[in-house]
Amino acid sequence: MRFLRSGLAALALLLPLPALAQVTPGQDQGILVQGQRGDKPSNWRVAETDHVIVYSDGGEAELTRIAHNLERLHFLLSMLLNRYGKPDDTIKLRVTLVGDTAEFDAMDLHNVRSAQGPFAQAFQMQRYYDPREDGAVMAAGRYSMSAVIEPPQTVDIQGMNLDPPQQDPASGGFNSTFLGASSESRALTGGGNVVPISAEGRLYAGFAQHYLLTYFPAAYPRWYLDGFGELFATIRVTADGEIEYGRMPEGYWRVIDSFRAIAVKDIVTGRYLTEAVRGKWTPFHAWILTHYLFFSAERRPQFSRYLAAIGRGASLEEASSEFGDLDKLGAEVRAYDNKRLPYERMTYPPALADEPVVTRLTESQAAFLKGRIELGSRIEIPAGPPELRARAIAARDRWLGRLRQDARRYSSNLEAQLLLAEAECRSANNAECLAAAEAALRIMPTDARALGWKGVAQAQLAIAGPAGERPGRLRAARGTIVQANRADTESTLPLIGYFRSFSNAGEAPPEVALVGLLKAVDAVPAAPGPRLLLGEELARQGQGEAARRILEPVAHGPYDSPERARAQEILDSLPKR
Numbered sequence: 001m002r003f004l005r006s007g008l009a010a011l012a013l014l015l016p017l018p019a020l021a022q023v024t025p026g027q028d029q030g031i032l033v034q035g036q037r038g039d040k041p042s043n044w045r046v047a048e049t050d051h052v053i054v055y056s057d058g059g060e061a062e063l064t065r066i067a068h069n070l071e072r073l074h075f076l077l078s079m080l081l082n083r084y085g086k087p088d089d090t091i092k093l094r095v096t097l098v099g100d101t102a103e104f105d106a107m108d109l110h111n112v113r114s115a116q117g118p119f120a121q122a123f124q125m126q127r128y129y130d131p132r133e134d135g136a137v138m139a140a141g142r143y144s145m146s147a148v149i150e151p152p153q154t155v156d157i158q159g160m161n162l163d164p165p166q167q168d169p170a171s172g173g174f175n176s177t178f179l180g181a182s183s184e185s186r187a188l189t190g191g192g193n194v195v196p197i198s199a200e201g202r203l204y205a206g207f208a209q210h211y212l213l214t215y216f217p218a219a220y221p222r223w224y225l226d227g228f229g230e231l232f233a234t235i236r237v238t239a240d241g242e243i244e245y246g247r248m249p250e251g252y253w254r255v256i257d258s259f260r261a262i263a264v265k266d267i268v269t270g271r272y273l274t275e276a277v278r279g280k281w282t283p284f285h286a287w288i289l290t291h292y293l294f295f296s297a298e299r300r301p302q303f304s305r306y307l308a309a310i311g312r313g314a315s316l317e318e319a320s321s322e323f324g325d326l327d328k329l330g331a332e333v334r335a336y337d338n339k340r341l342p343y344e345r346m347t348y349p350p351a352l353a354d355e356p357v358v359t360r361l362t363e364s365q366a367a368f369l370k371g372r373i374e375l376g377s378r379i380e381i382p383a384g385p386p387e388l389r390a391r392a393i394a395a396r397d398r399w400l401g402r403l404r405q406d407a408r409r410y411s412s413n414l415e416a417q418l419l420l421a422e423a424e425c426r427s428a429n430n431a432e433c434l435a436a437a438e439a440a441l442r443i444m445p446t447d448a449r450a451l452g453w454k455g456v457a458q459a460q461l462a463i464a465g466p467a468g469e470r471p472g473r474l475r476a477a478r479g480t481i482v483q484a485n486r487a488d489t490e491s492t493l494p495l496i497g498y499f500r501s502f503s504n505a506g507e508a509p510p511e512v513a514l515v516g517l518l519k520a521v522d523a524v525p526a527a528p529g530p531r532l533l534l535g536e537e538l539a540r541q542g543q544g545e546a547a548r549r550i551l552e553p554v555a556h557g558p559y560d561s562p563e564r565a566r567a568q569e570i571l572d573s574l575p576k577r
Helices: 005-009 060-080 101-106 199-215 223-232 252-259 264-268 283-295 297-311 314-323 324-334 367-381 386-409 414-426 428-444 448-464 467-487 491-505 511-523 528-540 542-553 564-574
Strands: 043-046 052-056 091-098 128-130 135-140 147-152 153-157 187-190 194-196 244-245 344-347 357-362
Touching: 043 060, 043 283, 043 511, 052 060, 060 091, 060 199, 060 223, 060 244, 060 357, 060 564, 091 199, 091 367, 128 199, 128 564, 135 199, 135 367, 187 467, 194 199, 199 223, 252 283, 264 283, 264 314, 264 324, 283 324, 297 314, 314 324, 314 344, 357 528, 367 386, 367 414, 386 414, 386 428, 414 428, 414 448, 448 467, 448 564, 467 491, 491 511, 491 528, 511 528, 528 542, 528 564, 542 564
Parallel strands: 052 091, 091 135
Antiparallel strands: 043 052, 043 357, 128 135, 147 194, 153 187, 244 344
16 A cells, blocks of 8 residues: 555645635525524534534434544644645634435525636535635535436336336335336436445535635635535544545446546646536546655656636646646656555544534524525625626525524514624615614623624714714724624724724724734635735735735636725736746
């Protein structure tokens, strides 16, 4: 057995140093409120470790295992990327595990600031990720799925003078993935080629991507993020506490045989995203190329230069010249996956094996968990034609209307008022935001989030109000934001809100506001919003190189976030290197 350590440890040399310390309206969904008023125990539990918080309405054993494995994965990545034991000021990732496929689909989530693939239809994954200003969130279904990579064959048995197949009582019925005969159609469906898609594997892949974007923010190509996640999707924890990673995913050869190999030159140049090729792209294609590049001593420096070129704004086509002859690279990868590929086991120290702290939520605590996840998909208004924007605004306003009804119904529920305050402020409904924040403060007068949203609303109302009243009202708003900061010094909401109270008013932010914004970027490095604010301010101060480092992951990264166009505009305005 060969090992991954030498290849993956060298990844730290490929990655940039850490930075400074269109959503499409879908089906119109309402707020999904779980439970009633009061403090009765709910079906929801939360497990917390040093680096992750996981919510689930499933069993406690499953929740504990997943939270513990995510913490183990954090340790593994930290060891491989030479980050173990280093200071960590980032906000914990919040993961929500939601029921079955239908329940997750009903939330109608849209990845506005992230995306997978796009993979072939059989590999459309149930996972949502949003690098928010107050900490990244991820959501996924709890149940594993199967990818049907070759359609099953349907045989008409009516004309064959055969009796229909009999149900096996011990099986509880036919498995609809493989058999589908009805007494009316007398047709039997069977065969096909099915590859399992592990629900936990999707979580581990998403966590690995989040880790990379958080601790090493850079302008990565989409295929590489896909592949990096897949390298760790197959982690296994052995009975003696070892973590195994890097194994070939189950069904790899079946997928490649069915979808065929994609030319490496089409991947590294980005051509695989064209309509002619994108229908063949799968997580398995991403896995093999990323796996190979970790181990080739010759290719590793080329890959590093490839990433650096993309960070500077080169297209994938331009950056691919760093690899030289792409046909030769492709031949190497084809030869590589015919070998016995390496993987490794790493011991997880017993001293770090503390079980997650698991708490059962009350109904009032759990009532708006789903609404908080849905928030990002509901309030974001895409750029584009006026008709598209009008439909998005109308859908958002309907959602807000139902949220207001729920907040009135659950008037003593703190989470209901906080969710409404955030939704109103982020929709620029500042008077309504202020009212919701005040309602939350009546429930909990010292709550940092309520104070934060109150201060944000006060500042925006002051800026929009009479010019003569503005200075006094802004002082009052900033005073409220300072109270929020004192109530929770680690929250990014008051840090960002305080800075915006100056920048939105057209005033030069004082040094303390800039320091606070720097701290916020350190806490949520993957979030494009704070990076855009900081990059814009650094550019205004004439610190062009610092602005570039901050903005390149937003402007040239893999995701077409709402902040991307403005980040590119600022970069274009900077003096040329």
